[in-house]
Amino acid sequence: MQAFLNRAKAFLVNEDGPTATEYAVLLALIIVVSIGVITTLGQNIAARFQDVADATG
Structure with a gap:
């Protein structure tokens, strides 16, 4: 039970x-x-390429 409480406390304190x-x-x-x-x-x-294409031909 103490091991579980230690793990739970470590989990809650952990900021990762x-x-x-x-x-x-x-x-x-x-x-x-x-x-x-x-x-x-x-x-x-x-749009710029289309403008150039329209202007050239």
């Missing part, structure tokens, strides 16, 4: 879990923003 969760949330946010930026840039670049 919340830190990993914070990093996961931060990574997800960075990925979402990156996808939005890449999508917007891709559309703008495609």
Whole structure:
């Protein structure tokens, strides 16, 4: 019983879990923003190439 209580106490004191969760949330946010930026840039670049294609011929 004492071993279980020691493990439970160590689990509650351990801060690695919340830190990993914070990093996961931060990574997800960075990925979402990156996808939005890449999508917007891709559309703008495609429009510019289409403008050049229309102008040349």
